[in-house]
Amino acid sequence: MAGCPEGEKMPASKVYTIPALKRLPAYLHHLRALHAAGEDYAASPALARALRLDSMTVRKDLEIIGVGGLTGVGYPVEKLIDGIETFLGWKNCSEVFLVGTGGFGKALLGFRGFSAYGLRIIAAFDRNPPEGETAIHGIPLFPFAEFKHLTERLKIRMAILCVEDADAQESADRMVEAGILAIWNFTRRTLHLPSGIITQQVNLAGDLAVLSVRLAEKLHGPSRVPDPDLKGEKTR
Amino acid sequence: MAGCPEGEKMPASKVYTIPALKRLPAYLHHLRALHAAGEDYAASPALARALRLDSMTVRKDLEIIGVGGLTGVGYPVEKLIDGIETFLGWKNCSEVFLVGTGGFGKALLGFRGFSAYGLRIIAAFDRNPPEGETAIHGIPLFPFAEFKHLTERLKIRMAILCVEDADAQESADRMVEAGILAIWNFTRRTLHLPSGIITQQVNLAGDLAVLSVRLAEKLHGPSRVPDPDLKGEKTR
DNA sequence: TAGATTGTTAATCGATTAACAATC
DNA sequence: TAGATTGTTAATCGATTAACAATC
Secondary structure (H helix, E strand, C coil): CCCCCCCCCCCCCCCCCHHHHHHHHHHHHHHHHHHHCCCCEECHHHHHHHHCCCHHHHHHHHHHHCCCCECCCEEEHHHHHHHHHHHHCCCCCEEEEEECCCHHHHHHHHCHHHHHHCEEEEEEEECCCCCCCCEECCEEEEEHHHHHHHHHHHCCCEEEECCCHHHHHHHHHHHHHHCCCEEEECCCCCCCCCCCCEEEECCHHHHHHHHHHHHHHHHHCCCCCCCHHHCCCCCC | CCCCCCCCCCCCCCCCCHHHHHHHHHHHHHHHHHHHCCCCEECHHHHHHHHCCCHHHHHHHHHHHCCCCECCCEEEHHHHHHHHHHHHCCCCCEEEEEECCCHHHHHHHHCHHHHHHCEEEEEEEECCCCCCCCEECCEEEEEHHHHHHHHHHHCCCEEEECCCHHHHHHHHHHHHHHCCCEEEECCCCCCCCCCCCEEEECCHHHHHHHHHHHHHHHHHCCCCCCCHHHCCCCCC
């Protein structure tokens, strides 16, 4: 009800591009700050300035959400927040498991802010949990042997993989066996899994590579000849 | 010396693309494993299979390094490793500072593997370090007030930013004042800094957005109409 | 030689940027 | 109305994919 002119032009949310999808959380983050500051509308040029983007990029990205703006004014902040959360499926947190409680795993368990990103880590697993330790940062810790049983019982669909590199493939295989459909991979290994299983690899080393090369260019100039002692001997 | 045919065709390392640059650490990681396993040559189709890429992509990427392959055989593993490390400037570790010793900061301090990525965190800083705590995971901890002094004395160029979101811009400003040229930003805030300062933002929420949407599509089908209760009221 | 892979040039695909009419 | 911004269509730019000759 409430006047949908012809039933013909539903918002219908456009096809998204991956880079745009990756920018959505940044909009969400900033819009929440604007909302907290009492702003009702946000114009694309202002959003662009805040997030170091182009105003056309902002408009194209927000088109994905299907929340229209007011010409000459901007986009309604509250509706946009709601729209992005809905689009990303972050309105209700999904419950996930985390495997591997080494350095990174422990840090993620301690990060309180995941609920703002639609995630709730409800249990952690480790191949051999330290004697007597039953929780980390208040999140219950189990031996990995119980992973399958609990995944099935709680119908968990997504898991965070933080084990040692050497155990990555093996752990992922067991996850899939247990019925996990999506894996957030903090390991440096590329996973080989059945098609249909969704994975997202965190590539911190890649970011670092960009940073390293850019800094080197700034310090030593942009011509990057591999090094005097590698010379011209391409082949052989 | 050692026969550079005409002095005319130096490897001269091609212009790189950002996506290719981000893939280089993955090649490096895998090539090191091959080297440890005693392999002398790696062919592009094999590398492609291991890293879930295309063999043409692999060849294009490796062209950047300027280490030629042997037609019909593959690329020399050891030279490639050396070439990638050299290209990325990871042969000798650069010394960096880390600011903010909350959850993520602490995890990074505990991560032993940074030396393989050309990084050595030689000191950590916090606005107010816990009473009596002078080191974390063996890395000395100082109050942030000493950041400038130590940056200048040790000529540090790169810093890792792990403070609370609310302090991100302020901390980054102080880093730049101290002479830092490159910032690896683990904060969710977009930094506004003088041009010429190099930043790389870690966008974990972006990865998570991709994962969330893909999983939702798998579970509920690909048509993502924003939700029945948002209706067609685009404007107003 | 035969088989396999490199390296290069061209074609396709996708994302960003530009231009501008429509709108409040 | 005048000023500003949205939303769309077209043009540019960049990266991936394809095709294939050269090479060991």
